[in-house]
Amino acid sequence: MRQESTPTRHEPGTLLFDPSTNKVGEYRDRVGPYVMLRPVGGGREWQADPALLRPATTRERLSAGVRAANDRSQTPPPPDPEDMRRPPAPVPGCATCDELDRLRQAARAAHDRSAETDANVLLRQHRREEHRP
Template sequence: MAPEPAVTSGVPVHEAPDADADPGRYEPRVHGTVVDTGSKKVGRIMGLVGPYAQLRPVGGGLEWDARPEDLRPATTTEALSAGVAVANARSRGECT
């Protein structure tokens, strides 16, 4: 069983893969926080269906499909930045 992701400011962040793991291959996991290199967006993996991963923006919103080969784990900085952007928009009344 995989360890639970660390949670920082409400944004789960998966730790870097084990040193023994293949460094060139990332296996997306549901609830992981990732960067979609195709769209340059940070999102959480909501599901893996067929050849696609369904991602949702960190603060919620419409899901989008991404190819798993276009995903990489978000760094702690990227995950926190996405969370802060949502909090700032919420404080300005741009989202609820």
């Protein structure tokens, strides 16, 4: 017969090791039979069985802190050249790109959004067909 133990109370922010996920998490709160942990440095919380948790070792705490610092230092990737929210840029020195850019600018000056969109579509198509390596 399994004997129920009294659950250990932790202070918010205590670093605990969750063997079911093999991660160190910051204790947040108790929700029903589970505790809520979140990754060191922030992120999506997860539920953990309090009976399985143990205090994180110095090495585990340090590793989790380094991982969080590395995650924060990651530079965002460069913008996608095919991002449809941005108008395409003409390729310098290309007469067709320059002409399509002039059409787009004229449509924009005339507040003709349909013609501006058409010029963007044609410029994207031209760039894909003529300027891709």
